Amino acid sequence: MTSQPSQAALLRKYDVPTPRYTSYPTVPYWNIDSFTNEKWIRAVRKTFEETNDTNGISIYIHLPFCESLCTYCACSTRITKNHNIEVPYIQALLKEWSFYRNIFGKRPLVRELHLGGGTPTFFSPQNLRWLITYILEEVELHHDFELSFEGHPNNTTREHLQTLFDLGATRVSFGVQDLDEKVQQTIHRIQPFENLQQVTMQAREIGYESVSFDLIYGLPFQTPFTVSDTIEKVLTLKPDRVSFYSYAHVPWLKPGQRGYETADLPSSSLKRHLYEIGRHLLRKANYADIGMDHFALRHDALFKAHVAGKLHRNFMGYTVTNTDLLIGLGASAISDAKYAYAQNEKKAEEYLGAIHHSGSAILKGHIHSDEDLLLKQCILQISCQGELSPELLMQVINARMLDALMEMEKEGILYLYEAGGLKVTTAGEPFIRNICRVFDSYMHETQSDREIFSKAI
Incomplete structure (x- = not known):
């Protein structure tokens, strides 16, 4: 009987460039040639008519501005200390929202509204109140409506927290990344623990139901002790x-990451060891694994959704809200209309110009094929539930997939049922991205793939 390969051998094999699968197909493989604004509008209207009255819609607002560059960051940001940009940017957001309101043709039922960045708390509390109040005018709020936002511990004030709470916010996520001084200096993210402690206590005093922290492993100069x-x-x-993300080292895409050397980063084996240290400490403190890189206490809605099989994943990451229509507003924001994706102009100035000119800033998109829709469901089931139903697997399975899955079963990463379907094993949890990759018909072992994606582990 052949023994299973060691964890180290599996890490070497599967630590390859792989998408995070917040969408499928992933953005680099969108079929842009078949996309038109007219097709996108039809997809939005069709999805809205099918789902608005039941599940409602989600709204993501991208606020890209930061006062300084965190060099590890791979997000779409605009670095400036000029806060005069706040008003024209909000005016553009509201004009873009009017564009979508005209497509809907009636009042939308809003299930979820999330502010991401960049740094949403770059904006003043007064301007955030103006933005959200306007967006939520003439809409219906779902009975489970959730408003959430991302905050920087250094500039999130009590007024920010109170203002957004009064508007309906119940969840806030703070970017922590790492608390070691040398690591912080290297990634240009100086953030004393006392600042994090203060905003966390203030959020709880005000009444927030859920406070989340984002951490990263694999940063330069991290060690087992610092993690x-x-x-x-x-x-x-x-x-x-707690979100415990793998650092994505892509200096060819994000030049800010050239501020340190590859030699300053943990090796692949050490990087995985750092994750296992964090995972062990979190599980010891009664946090449960939720999908990829996420942990939650058992009273939290994310854990409850995971247990109930209702966890969902979209461009905002894991969410308890499973809506078929996600409208993304702002520079670089991506929208998901079930049958299609669309992404806005990435640079803030180009976004502002496009909105001023036409009310829309769509840069590119993708219209799903029937196969895309099936494979998207497969990847969602695996990443959210750690398993795949026989019904879906039997519809998409081919010889290439079967060979890869059978090999993973021999390696102890997953279990294949005789009646069809699969389940990720405990040992296979670190390789969920790799399992999803088996169902990605666009991914190939090419130089292009290696240049686009960060490594899986």
Whole structure:
């Protein structure tokens, strides 16, 4: 009987460029040639008519501005200290929202509204109140409506927290990344623990139901000691959720990451060890694994959705809200209309110009084929539930997929049922992205793939 390969051998094999699968197909493989604005409008209207009255819609607003560049960051940002940009940017957001309101033709039922960035708390509390109040005018709010936002511990004030709470916010996510001084200096993210402690306590005093922290492993100069120290300090604040992300080193796409050398980064084996240290400490503190890189306490809605099989994943990451229509507003924002995707102009100035000219800033998109829709469901089931139903697997399986899945079963990564379907094993949880990759008909072992995506582990 052949023994299973060691964890180290599996890490070497599967630590390859792989998407995070917040969408399928992933953005680099969108069929842009078949996309038109007219097709996108039809997809939005069709999805709205099919689902608005039941599940409602989600809204994501991208606020890209930051006062300084965090060099590890791979998000679409605009670095400036000029806060005069706030008003014209909000005016553009509201004009873009009017564009979609005209497509809907009636009042939308809003299930979810999330502010992401960049740094949403770059904007003043007064301007955020103006933005959200206008967006939520003449809409219906779902009975489970959730308003959430991302905050920077250094500039999120009590007024920010109170203003957004009064508008309906119940969840806030703070970007922590790492608390070691040398790491912070290297990634240009100086952020004292006391600032994080203060905003966390203020959010709880005001009444927020869920406080989340984002952490990253694989950053330059991280060691087992620094990661342990960061996690142990974070645990004293008892966040309801923790996202423990793998650092994506893509300096050819994000030049800011050239501020340090590849030699300053942990090796692949050490990087995975850093994750296992964090995972062990979080699980020891009663946090449960939720999908890829996420942990939650058992009272949190994310854990409850995971247990109930209702967890969903979209461009905002994991969410308890499963809506078929996600409208993305702002520079670089991506919308998902079930049958199609669309992305806005990436640079803030180009976004502002496009909105001023036509009310829309769509840069590119993708119209789903029937196969896309099936494979998207497969990837969602695996990434959200850690399993795949026989009904879906039997519709998409081919010889290439079967060979890859059978090999993964021999390696102890997953279990294939005789009646069809699969389940990810505990040992296979670190390789969920790789399992999803089996169902990605666009991915190939090419130079292009290696240049687009960060490594899976």
